[in-house]
Amino acid sequence: MKALVVGGAGFIGSHLCEALLEAGHEVACLDNFSLGTKHNLRRIMDHRNFRLLAMDASEPDSLKAAFGEIQPDYVFHLAANSDIRASAENPSVEYRNTYTTTYQILQCMREFGVKRLFFSSTSAVYGDKRDVLLDENTPNLAPVSYYGAAKLGSEALISAYSFMNDLSVLVFRFPNVIGPHLTHGAVYDFIRKLKRNPKELEILGDGRQTKPYIYVKDLIKAIMFFMDKVPQGMTTYNVGVEGASSVTGMADMICEEMGLKDVKYNYTGGEGGWKGDVPRFNYCIDKIHAAGWHAEYNSDEAVRRTVQDVLKEMA
Amino acid sequence: MKALVVGGAGFIGSHLCEALLEAGHEVACLDNFSLGTKHNLRRIMDHRNFRLLAMDASEPDSLKAAFGEIQPDYVFHLAANSDIRASAENPSVEYRNTYTTTYQILQCMREFGVKRLFFSSTSAVYGDKRDVLLDENTPNLAPVSYYGAAKLGSEALISAYSFMNDLSVLVFRFPNVIGPHLTHGAVYDFIRKLKRNPKELEILGDGRQTKPYIYVKDLIKAIMFFMDKVPQGMTTYNVGVEGASSVTGMADMICEEMGLKDVKYNYTGGEGGWKGDVPRFNYCIDKIHAAGWHAEYNSDEAVRRTVQDVLKEMA
Numbered sequence: 001m002k003a004l005v006v007g008g009a010g011f012i013g014s015h016l017c018e019a020l021l022e023a024g025h026e027v028a029c030l031d032n033f034s035l036g037t038k039h040n041l042r043r044i045m046d047h048r049n050f051r052l053l054a055m056d057a058s059e060p061d062s063l064k065a066a067f068g069e070i071q072p073d074y075v076f077h078l079a080a081n082s083d084i085r086a087s088a089e090n091p092s093v094e095y096r097n098t099y100t101t102t103y104q105i106l107q108c109m110r111e112f113g114v115k116r117l118f119f120s121s122t123s124a125v126y127g128d129k130r131d132v133l134l135d136e137n138t139p140n141l142a143p144v145s146y147y148g149a150a151k152l153g154s155e156a157l158i159s160a161y162s163f164m165n166d167l168s169v170l171v172f173r174f175p176n177v178i179g180p181h182l183t184h185g186a187v188y189d190f191i192r193k194l195k196r197n198p199k200e201l202e203i204l205g206d207g208r209q210t211k212p213y214i215y216v217k218d219l220i221k222a223i224m225f226f227m228d229k230v231p232q233g234m235t236t237y238n239v240g241v242e243g244a245s246s247v248t249g250m251a252d253m254i255c256e257e258m259g260l261k262d263v264k265y266n267y268t269g270g271e272g273g274w275k276g277d278v279p280r281f282n283y284c285i286d287k288i289h290a291a292g293w294h295a296e297y298n299s300d301e302a303v304r305r306t307v308q309d310v311l312k313e314m315a
Numbered sequence: 316m317k318a319l320v321v322g323g324a325g326f327i328g329s330h331l332c333e334a335l336l337e338a339g340h341e342v343a344c345l346d347n348f349s350l351g352t353k354h355n356l357r358r359i360m361d362h363r364n365f366r367l368l369a370m371d372a373s374e375p376d377s378l379k380a381a382f383g384e385i386q387p388d389y390v391f392h393l394a395a396n397s398d399i400r401a402s403a404e405n406p407s408v409e410y411r412n413t414y415t416t417t418y419q420i421l422q423c424m425r426e427f428g429v430k431r432l433f434f435s436s437t438s439a440v441y442g443d444k445r446d447v448l449l450d451e452n453t454p455n456l457a458p459v460s461y462y463g464a465a466k467l468g469s470e471a472l473i474s475a476y477s478f479m480n481d482l483s484v485l486v487f488r489f490p491n492v493i494g495p496h497l498t499h500g501a502v503y504d505f506i507r508k509l510k511r512n513p514k515e516l517e518i519l520g521d522g523r524q525t526k527p528y529i530y531v532k533d534l535i536k537a538i539m540f541f542m543d544k545v546p547q548g549m550t551t552y553n554v555g556v557e558g559a560s561s562v563t564g565m566a567d568m569i570c571e572e573m574g575l576k577d578v579k580y581n582y583t584g585g586e587g588g589w590k591g592d593v594p595r596f597n598y599c600i601d602k603i604h605a606a607g608w609h610a611e612y613n614s615d616e617a618v619r620r621t622v623q624d625v626l627k628e629m630a
Contacts, residue, residue, distance in 0.1 A: 088479065091422065091425075091475075091476075091479075092422070095418050099414075099468070103410050107406065107407070110406075125471075127474065127478075128478075136455075137454045137455060138454060139452045139453060139454035140451075140452060140454075141456075141471070142474045142549070143471055143474050143475045144474070144475055144478040144479070145475055145479075146472075146475050146476075146479070148471075148475060149468075149471040149472045149474060149475035149476075150471075150472075152467075152468070152471035153414070153464075153467070153468025153469075153471045153472065154468075156440075156456070156458055156463075156464040156465075156467035156468045156471070157461075157464045157465075157468065159442065159456075159457045159458050159459070159464060160406075160458045160459055160460055160461050160463060160464035160591070161406075161461075161464075163442075163443075163459040163590075163591065164403065164406075164459070164460075164461070164590060164591055234457070275478075275479060276475070276478065276479055
């Protein structure tokens with residue numbers, strides 16, 4: 001199969017490219033390198049079934065040229081601004097990198113008759129419903145972040161394009177995803193800060209923000225497991241893990257792995273790390289479990305492994 | 316109050332401009348005249364509190380200039396491609412005229428500190444849920460038209476911008492709206508076709524598509540009634556009427572009003588008028604009734620009045 005992975009040089013996309021190559025597929029990786037890096041692709045750059053297209057999926061002309069050249073069988077759309085905190089200051093990045101990429105990809109799929117799509121959505125589409133067990137049927141999706149809004153808008157586009165063009169689309173609503181190739185987020189920030197100053201650590205919010213973290217390799221396994229099991233239309237899953245990890249708990253784990261003691265935590269205060277941050281959520285993952293997939297690592301195990309991975313990468 | 320009505324020369328917008336002027340407000344009408352016309356504004360064009368800005372709300376530079384000049388207190392966003400059938404062939408018009416206008420308006424509101432917004436949404440955000448009584452808490456919104464997708468994406472944007480910038484937003488999900496200044500849709504098409512050929516009428520679908528139609532002046536009264544009653548955040552209402560009208564029933568009414576007998580109806584067949592058309596839906600309007608508003612005309616009365624209006628306009 002010829003796979004086009006949009007955002008393929010990014011944190012999650014690069015792992016997906018590796019997994020698709022391992023499974024014997026041809027992989028074209030398209031990335032604008034706004035968050036993705038060639039370093040993430042170092043292990044596969046010379047693979048004979050791999051090719052790299054350095055371009056921006058929000059640009060219709062270059063995207064069309066890519067579709068024409070590659071004639072993909074399956075598109076994996078992981079391009080987005082994944083740094084919610086950054087876009088709180090600059091929402092235009094969500095309009096361009098998160099929503100418009102989806103729109104242009106769907107336009108190309110429509111034009112070139114490509115029928116299969118994987119789309120990376122997010123728990124942020126639900127908004128701040130901290131006291132609700134969030135399942136795929138939860139009503140009143142009300143994003144509080146520009147990121148969540150652009151992803152929910154993307155899901156709406158996918159719904160209409162699926163119906164109008166007989167697509168088969170797999171949508172995963174990711175929780176926090178961590179692991180090797182991480183570029184931002186609490187685990188990454190804390191390690192960087194503690195490398196600079198091992199005595200003190202600034203923690204955004206009150207440290208009690210508690211969310212489920214999935215290990216990126218578990219997530220990739222889920223994509224590979226479901227990618228061929230999608231009926232016509234749009235199929236949505238919450239992808240999640242057992243348990244959840246608090247921000248302070250992650251800081252403790254990082255200090256432990258780094259061999260640091262008596263680090264002083266300075267909390268900036270407030271419930272969320274920044275405006276638009278959802279401090280906690282409860283994710284119902286019964287649907288994906290019933291469909292036959294379970295994560296190997298729970299949330300704390302995912303954090304622990306990621307700390308070890310990131311420390312190795314920074315060494 | 317200084318009101319900015321985006322899409323103010325269109326079918327619904329032009330009625331709203333009139334009502335706002337009558338209520339003593341200053342009105343700036345912004346329109347790109349893709350569907351709007353100066354003819355719709357003929358009764359208010361010379362009003363001392365009215366001004367017209369011929370520009371496209373999807374263009375950030377001109378929109379910013381307009382916000383800077385007008386410094387509006389309240390924005391009414393009615394700009395959209397409202398012709399769902401047309402955009403089925405050309406989805407890009409929804410990306411630009413429906414979604415991007417919302418995005419650029421919200422960006423300007425954020426930049427200029429404008430806090431109040433009215434947004435015209437649609438029953439099309441629900442998708443094809445013909446056997447469900449649709450209320451504002453119905454889960455799994457799954458648009459089947461590009462129009463519904465762009466409106467649902469706009470609602471998602473409004474949700475995030477409201478939260479991040481402390482906006483107060485009133486969102487109406489319109490059913491079919493009809494009345495003077497109509498530019499397309501079954502009533503308008505049928506009258507035009509019958510003017511050309513009073514012996515036969517082509518009807519898209521099987522004619523049994525049955526939906527609620529609201530008279531535009533009822534809708535305007537609802538906007539005027541609720542516009543100052545909105546708390547901070549986003550408040551959404553299904554706006555609707557009692558009853559529903561079938562396509563064949565509307566054809567019968569038009570023939571009657573035009574004094575035509577024995578018109579032969581030629582059905583193109585199929586449940587919907589075109590792919591992405593939702594052939595029927597049931598709208599729960601308890602929430603807006605409980606909040607104190609009722610439509611004056613039921614669906615068939617709205618159709619009857621509109622036929623008379625349109626015949627008068629075409630005379």
